[in-house]
Amino acid sequence: MGVKREKIKVFGMTCTSCQSRVERAVTKLTGVKNAMASFNTQSLTVEYDTNLCNLEKIRTAINVAGYSTKDGSHSKIAGIFIIVAAIILIGNSSSGLDMTSKLNGATYFVLFIVGVLTSIHCVGMCGGIMLSQSITKDSKSKFDSVRPALLYNAGRVLSYTIIGGIVGALGSVLSLSITAKAGLQIFAGMFMIIMGLNMSGFSLFRRLNFKLPWSTCSIKKKPKAPFLIGVLNGLMPCGPLQTMQLYALGTGSAFSGAMSMLLFSLGTVPLMLTFGALSGLITKGYTKTLLRFSGILVVVLGIVMGTRGLTLAGINVPSTTTLTASLSGNKTATSSSKANKPVIENGVQIIRMTADDNGYTPNGQYVQKNMPVKWIIDGKALNSCNGQIVIPSLNIQKNLQAGDNIIEFTPKDNDISFSCGMGMIRGVIKVVDNINTVDTSKPDSSIPTPSSGMPCCK
Incomplete structure (x- = not known):
């Protein structure tokens, strides 16, 4: 007999610190000359004197250290x-x-x-x-x-x-x-x-x-x-x-x-x-x-x-609620939402939205570009979920108060996304060339679902 070199699979190492732990546990054994663990390959290369040590002792030391030499990945x-x-x-x-x-x-x-x-x-x-x-x-x-x-x-x-x-x-x-x-x-x-x-x-x-x-x-x-x-x-x-x-x-x-x-x-x-x-x-x-x-x-x-x-x-991504509904085939949850058109008074577009236990309603609006907008948000039932509105493209983050909250701006070419202060409740203001050509009777798939990201506020 004499010195033998073996490569053993070690499961459960989750970072490079685990390598050192496995190496220390094995090198303590009498007869082990060298031990080198690898987190990358989930393995241990060990040199040991077969007269003083064997693979069973090495595997036992690995198990005692909290790792495994068998892949039992389906438990619990x-x-x-x-x-x-x-x-x-x-x-x-x-x-x-x-x-x-x-x-x-x-x-x-x-x-x-x-x-x-x-x-x-x-x-x-x-x-x-x-x-x-x-x-x-x-x-x-x-x-x-x-x-x-x-x-x-x-x-x-x-x-x-x-x-x-x-x-x-x-x-x-x-x-x-x-x-x-x-x-x-x-x-x-x-x-x-x-x-x-x-x-x-x-x-x-x-x-x-x-x-x-x-x-x-x-x-x-x-x-x-x-x-x-x-x-x-x-x-x-x-x-x-x-x-x-x-x-x-x-x-x-x-x-x-x-x-x-x-x-x-x-x-x-x-x-x-x-x-x-x-x-x-x-x-x-x-x-x-x-x-x-x-x-x-x-x-x-x-x-x-x-x-x-x-x-x-300001980057629109599918919410986890929408993704979950899509994967489960829940067509009701993933159905498109409708948006409102503004009321034009004295050359100003007036859009209205309510902040309450249902989030932001409606969370989709249409406006015409290059025409001033007066956005009236009725803080009807405010909480830590809907109490702040963030509009990245306008660099606005506004803490809402009970009653009417007014935001004024003039839209350019791009749509204006908005959300609550934590990015959980979402909405969008769609900017079009001519508001008279918009048909709001049809759902718009680009508008987030009204309940997106806010199930407990209902």
């Missing part, structure tokens, strides 16, 4: 896809709570309750980012499973509090431009998609070996990564968060602004923490290959996030 798939469906539903939703009215004369206790009531929105908007920080955590105890969620929420609370103090002290709301909001959401979406694909084991993305900040697989080496992600979460564009920033602005005090945001953020913690803790515990008893299907969940959430960012950037 149904549970993961149930979670995926549930999170898609949450990801497409937003809180229907009218925060503005609740915050009038609110005490600190009321601010906490508002946070509790809007926490489902937080799960829908940012649950995927938190999930990506906790779902791959290899845990030895229940505390290890929930630790990333605790760190993430601690960072989020700290960030919200600091922003509240800054806003209260400076007397001006910490506001992001439309471009910045879109860029943040697109980047977050790309971050989650690439991370999810790597988690799912797609070989192309393993070879690209794209280095993400605070890799999900290096939590053990960088235990504060979820905390830092939580801190950055405070800069994410979010309807309830912006409403709270305006409230902090109105306090005119750094202390009051910070306390307001602190109480609000603490109210959002219970549901967010439960979501994160469960996602950490879900994978604990599963085989390592289940991580691939967890990656699918992160990819889906990334697509939802990126789609909203593209909408804020």
